[in-house]
Amino acid sequence: METTGPKSRPAAPAAGGTGEKWVERILSFAAAVSAVSILSILFLLLYFSLPLFTEAKVFEVLATEWQPFGGRYGILPMCAASLVLAVLSLAMAFPLAVGVCCLTHTLAPGRAGRLLLAVVHFMTGIPTVIYGFVSVFLLVPRMRTLFDVGSGFSLLTASLTLSLLILPTIVLVFHARLGQLDPRLRLAAEAMGFTPVQQLRHVFIPAAREGLTVAAVLGFGRAIGDTLISLMLAGNAPLFPHSPFASVRTLSSHIALVLATDSRSMAYQSVFASGLILFLVAGAVNFIIGKAGRKTRRHAHD
DSSP: OOOOOOOOOOOOOOTTHHHHHHHHHHHHHHHHHHHHHHHHHHHHHHHHHHHHHHTTOHHHHSSSOEEGGGTEEOOHHHHHHHHHHHHHHHHHHHHHHHHHHHIIIIISOTHHHHHHHHHHHHHHTSOHHHHHHHHHHHHHHHHHHHHOOSSSOSHHHHHHHHHHHHHHHHHHHHHHHHHTSOHHHHHHHHHTTOOHHHHIIIIIHHHTHHHHHHHHHHHHHHHHHOOHHHHHHSBOOOSOOOSTTSOBOOHHHHHHHHHTTOSSSHHHHHHHHHHHHHHHHHHHHHHHHHHHHHHHHHHHHO
């Protein structure tokens, strides 16, 4: 009687193979839609900004005075105000954000650190208009009475509120980078007898410097693109920022104000030039973030 061994069974397909392919297709489709959307926005801005170049009006827009009733449509004061407001807000928020990250990561571990981080997460869910609304009734009168200069609607008032708005972004990005550090760094620092402050100063922060760069750049991009805070608190005066107490108008608030009142004049065309400038700034921000991310991955690979 001839005996045969157990029949070999066909190899089972890899678990989740079909599902993984569908996930890859969905993600690829989402990436393609995002890329097409971004290119469409760029094309739209270039198309509507084209008359400024073909009709030699670009120098009228890139001028230093905004007086539409006098035929002057320069947006350079708004460009300067956007830049100064973003830099000033970042200068206020960045040191505080680094301090919060140091507390939650090393100096105040446990329940206190988790509570502080929970407050930061809660701040991300507060609508921007709430920050502006509260500042109008609480911060503006105090700025007016404390410094006795202007109406209180100023570059400094908007910067203080905007720094509070971008603070959670900087904290969460840098905190995530600190959490990705090799645990052996802490063990090595403790073995060398470093105090918690020395660990932060000489080990953790230098090791996470790319995260600091990304957090700062993201905070800057968030600040320069914000509309409501500058619209509600900066005073909306189309002037160069010559003082922290001066009223200014940013590019984003300029777009909102002009679109609400005009749709045909040269002022309307300046909106697309403003949008193109903001789009290019956002592109530069993403480029810096991508470059920092590639540098981080290269260091991790090495």
